[in-house]
Amino acid sequence: MVHGTRDELLGHLAEAVGSVTVAHPTRVAVDGPPAAGKTTLADELAVVLRDQGRDVIRATIDDFLFPRPQRYPRGEYSAEGCYYDTHDNEALKRVLLDPLGPGGDRRFQHAVYDRAADAALSPPVTTAPADAVLVFDGVFLLRPELIDRWDLRIFVSTAPEKTVDRAVIREERVSTRVDVERRWRERYIPSQQLYFATARPTWHADIVVHNDEPQRPVWESARRGGPLSEAPGSR
Numbered sequence: 141m142v143h144g145t146r147d148e149l150l151g152h153l154a155e156a157v158g159s160v161t162v163a164h165p166t167r168v169a170v171d172g173p174p175a176a177g178k179t180t181l182a183d184e185l186a187v188v189l190r191d192q193g194r195d196v197i198r199a200t201i202d203d204f205l206f207p208r209p210q211r212y213p214r215g216e217y218s219a220e221g222c223y224y225d226t227h228d229n230e231a232l233k234r235v236l237l238d239p240l241g242p243g244g245d246r247r248f249q250h251a252v253y254d255r256a257a258d259a260a261l262s263p264p265v266t267t268a269p270a271d272a273v274l275v276f277d278g279v280f281l282l283r284p285e286l287i288d289r290w291d292l293r294i295f296v297s298t299a300p301e302k303t304v305d306r307a308v309i310r311e312e313r314v315s316t317r318v319d320v321e322r323r324w325r326e327r328y329i330p331s332q333q334l335y336f337a338t339a340r341p342t343w344h345a346d347i348v349v350h351n352d353e354p355q356r357p358v359w360e361s362a363r364r365g366g367p368l369s370e371a372p373g374s375r
Contacts, residue, residue: 172296201278
C-alpha cells in the first residue's frame with residue numbers, strides 16, 4: 141500500500157490512465173459504495189487529465205437509472221432491488237461503453253435518464269476522438285454485466301460508518317438523519333454486501349483507493365483474482 145497526498149494519488153491515477161494502450165477511447169470505471177467519494181475523485185481525475193491535454197468524457201451511473209416507477213418493485217428499502225433493479229446497464233453498454241470500445245464507431249450518448257424530470261432522456265449523439273478518456277463513476281460498475289467493458293478499473297473503498305456520516309452531512313438539507321441512516325443501513329450497505337458476495341469487485345480492480353481520509357489517501361495496485369477484501373459492514 142502507498143500512503144500519500146491527494147495530488148500524489150491523482151498523479152498516480154492519471155499515470156495509470158496514460159499507461160493504457162488501446163485503439164479506442166480509454167474507458168475508466170471509478171466504482172465504490174455510495175458516499176465513498178468516488179464522484180469527487182472522478183471529477184478531480186478528469187481535471188488532471190484535461191490539464192494533460194486529454195479529451196475527457198465525464199459520465200455517471202446516476203444518468204443511467206430506470207425511471208422511479210421501475211426501480212422499486214421489491215420496495216424502497218430493498219437491498220436486492222438496489223442491486224438488481226436500479227440501473228439500466230443494457231442501455232449503458234449500448235449507447236456509451238460499446239460505441240467507445242473495440243470495434244465501436246465512437247458515436248455515443250452520455251445519458252439516458254433525466255433526474256430532474258424522472259424520465260427517459262435522449263441527448264444528441266457525439267463522436268469521441270480515438271484517444272479520448274471516459275471517466276465514469278458509480279456503484280456496481282464491476283458487476284458481471286459490465287466487467288469486460290472497462291480498460292482501467294478503480295475501486296474507492298471507505299468504511300461503512302464513514303459513508304453513513306458523510307451521507308447525513310451531504311443530505312441534511314433534504315432528509316433527516318433518521319431517514320438517511322435507514323436508507324444506508326437497510327438498502328445501500330446491504331446492497332454493497334450483496335455486490336461483494338456475488339461480484340467480488342476488489343478482485344477485478346486495477347487500483348483500490350482507501351478513502352477514509354480523502355486528503356491522506358492510501359492506495360494499492362490490486363492483483364486481479366487476488367484475495368477478496370472484506371465486504372462492507374462484515375465486521
